[in-house]
Amino acid sequence: DQQVKQNSPSLSVQEGRISILNCDYTNSMFDYFLWYKKYPAEGPTFLISISSIKDKNEDGRFTVFLNKSAKHLSLHIVPSQPGDSAVYFCAASARNTGTASKLTFGTGTRLQVTL
Amino acid sequence: DVKVTQSSRYLVKRTGEKVFLECVQDMDHENMFWYRQDPGLGLRLIYFSYDVKMKEKGDIPEGYSVSREKKERFSLILESASTNQTSMYLCASSFVGPTGNTIYFGEGSWLTVV
Numbered sequence: 442d443q444q445v446k447q448n449s450p451s452l453s454v455q456e457g458r459i460s461i462l463n464c465d466y467t468n469s470m471f472d473y474f475l476w477y478k479k480y481p482a483e484g485p486t487f488l489i490s491i492s493s494i495k496d497k498n499e500d501g502r503f504t505v506f507l508n509k510s511a512k513h514l515s516l517h518i519v520p521s522q523p524g525d526s527a528v529y530f531c532a533a534s535a536r537n538t539g540t541a542s543k544l545t546f547g548t549g550t551r552l553q554v555t556l
Numbered sequence: 557d558v559k560v561t562q563s564s565r566y567l568v569k570r571t572g573e574k575v576f577l578e579c580v581q582d583m584d585h586e587n588m589f590w591y592r593q594d595p596g597l598g599l600r601l602i603y604f605s606y607d608v609k610m611k612e613k614g615d616i617p618e619g620y621s622v623s624r625e626k627k628e629r630f631s632l633i634l635e636s637a638s639t640n641q642t643s644m645y646l647c648a649s650s651f652v653g654p655t656g657n658t659i660y661f662g663e664g665s666w667l668t669v670v
Contacts, residue, residue, distance in 0.1 A: 447598075450596070473657065475658060475659075477661075482664070482666070483663055483664065484560070484646050484648075484661035484662050484663045484664045485599070485646070485661045486661070487658055487659070487660065490658060530598060530599060532599075532659075534657050536652070536657070543601065543604060543614075543657075544601075544657065544659050545601075546591075546598045546599040546600075547598055548596060548597060548598035549598050
């Protein structure tokens, strides 16, 4: 049972344009969401997060949007740069369920930013 | 900066061998985790620990065990390695802040079982 889903395994975007990565979740107890970026042969690095009390969080070129009613979040990267080419993982956790420390990850989306 | 260090980056082991993967974090985090990453399957949680000597099974604990004798160190043990355990293993640590839990990962250990 995949509670966090990233339905697009890959995405190709031209440099300078917007990259939009999508993530859906099924567990209504999830209240904290994160995006991680992963280069080959390296561990994932934390990118940006959002709490369920917000619907948007911005950090530089990265913005995460949360639509609780649709159980959907998205990561926008503007403008996209070649160095953004990586695999992006969406993750979620539920703070008040006794498993606050556990993150559930999606399967990842490989972003390729072309020149 | 949070530092999570995995002792071995690349290992090749034979089927049936006992394998230890070691991980150390320097941020005094309560929580530590072991994930594995496989193509098309994302990151799957094997075990986690929220305190010294405490451990909980994740989503795929079969064939693995863990040890946490000190707060900063979390070991993953493959009692008898099998070829389906060939994977990238990721150690992580975290603390639960006021808004949520952010996990910080190590560089990863590539294990090949032949």
